[in-house]
Amino acid sequence: MRRVFILVHGVVSYLVVLGVFTWFAGFVAGFGVPRTIDDGPPVAWPRALLVDAALLASFALQHSVMARPWFKRVWTVFIHESAERSTYVLLASLQLALLMWAWKPLPTPIWDLGHGWLAGLVHGLAAIGWGLVLVSTFAIDHFHLFGLRQAVDHWLGRPAHEPDFRVRGPYRLVRHPIMLGFLIAFWAAPTMSVGHLGFALAMTLYVFVALELEERDLRAQHGAHYHGYEAQIPRLNPFARR
Ligand SMILES: C[S@@+](CC[C@H](N)C(=O)[O-])C[C@H]1O[C@@H](n2cnc3c(N)ncnc32)[C@H](O)[C@@H]1O
Numbered sequence: 094m095r096r097v098f099i100l101v102h103g104v105v106s107y108l109v110v111l112g113v114f115t116w117f118a119g120f121v122a123g124f125g126v127p128r129t130i131d132d133g134p135p136v137a138w139p140r141a142l143l144v145d146a147a148l149l150a151s152f153a154l155q156h157s158v159m160a161r162p163w164f165k166r167v168w169t170v171f172i173h174e175s176a177e178r179s180t181y182v183l184l185a186s187l188q189l190a191l192l193m194w195a196w197k198p199l200p201t202p203i204w205d206l207g208h209g210w211l212a213g214l215v216h217g218l219a220a221i222g223w224g225l226v227l228v229s230t231f232a233i234d235h236f237h238l239f240g241l242r243q244a245v246d247h248w249l250g251r252p253a254h255e256p257d258f259r260v261r262g263p264y265r266l267v268r269h270p271i272m273l274g275f276l277i278a279f280w281a282a283p284t285m286s287v288g289h290l291g292f293a294l295a296m297t298l299y300v301f302v303a304l305e306l307e308e309r310d311l312r313a314q315h316g317a318h319y320h321g322y323e324a325q326i327p328r329l330n331p332f333a334r335r
Pocket residue numbers: 229233234238256257258259260264268269270271272273307311
C-alpha cells in the first residue's frame with residue numbers, strides 16, 4: 094500500500110512540477126497565461142515591493158534549505174527516502190505557484206523594444222534559455238531530479254541509488270547550465286518593467302548564493318573529481334578562460 098502511495102505521490106508531484114514550470118515560463122516571458130509578471134490590479138509601490146520581496150525571500154529560503162544534505166538527513170526520519178525528492182519539488186512548485194498568484198505588478202517600463210525584429214530576437218534568446226534548462230535536466234538525470242525515478246524504483250522493489258556525476262552535453266560548456274538557462278530567460282525581456290527588473294535582480298542574487306551552497310556540497314560529495322571539473326569547466330560563462 095505504501096509503495097503505491099509513494100508511486101502516486103511521485104507521479105502527481107512530477108505532473109505538478111511540469112505544469113507549474115510551464116506556467117512560470119509564460120509568467121516571466123509575458124504570454125500564454127492569464128496573468129503575467131506585469132499584469133494584475135495596480136497597488137501602491139511600497140506595498141508591491143514588500144509583498145514581492147517577501148515572496149522571493151520565502152521561495153529562496155525554502156528552495157535552498159530543503160536542498161541541503163543535512164536537511165535531507167533530518168526529514169527522511171519522517172518521510173520515506175524514495176518520496177523525499179518528489180516532496181521537495183512539489184513544495185518548491187507550490188511555493189512558485191504562490192509567488193505567481195500573489196505577485197504585485199510594478200509595470201513602469203525601464204526599456205521597451207516594441208514589436209520589431211529586435212524584440213523577436215530577445216524573445217528567441219529567452220526561448221533558448223528555457224530550452225537550455227530543459228535539455229540540461231536530461232543531461233544529468235531528469236526523472237531523478239524531479240523524484241519520479243526514486244518513486245518508480247521503490248515501487249518495483251529496486252534498490253535506491255544516487256545518480257552518477259555527469260559531464261555531458263551542456264555540462265561540458267559550463268558547470269551550471271540549468272542556472273545559466275534561468276538567468277538568460279529572466280533577463281532576455283523585450284519589455285523590462287520595474288517589477289520584472291526587481292525579480293531578475295533578486296533571482297540572480299539567489300542563483301549565486303545557491304551555487305555557492307551547491308558547489309560546497311558537490312566538493313564534499315565528489316572530492317578530487319569535482320575539483321578537477323572546476324579547474325576545467327567555467328561556472329556560468331562558457332566564454333570564460335580557465
Ligand atoms: C537543480 S539541479 C542544478 C544543477 C546545476 N547547478 C545546474 O545549474 O545545471 C541541482 C542538482 O543537480 C546535481 N548536479 C549538479 N551538477 C551535476 C552534474 N554534473 N552531474 C550530476 N548531478 C549534478 C546537484 O547535486 C543537485 O542535486
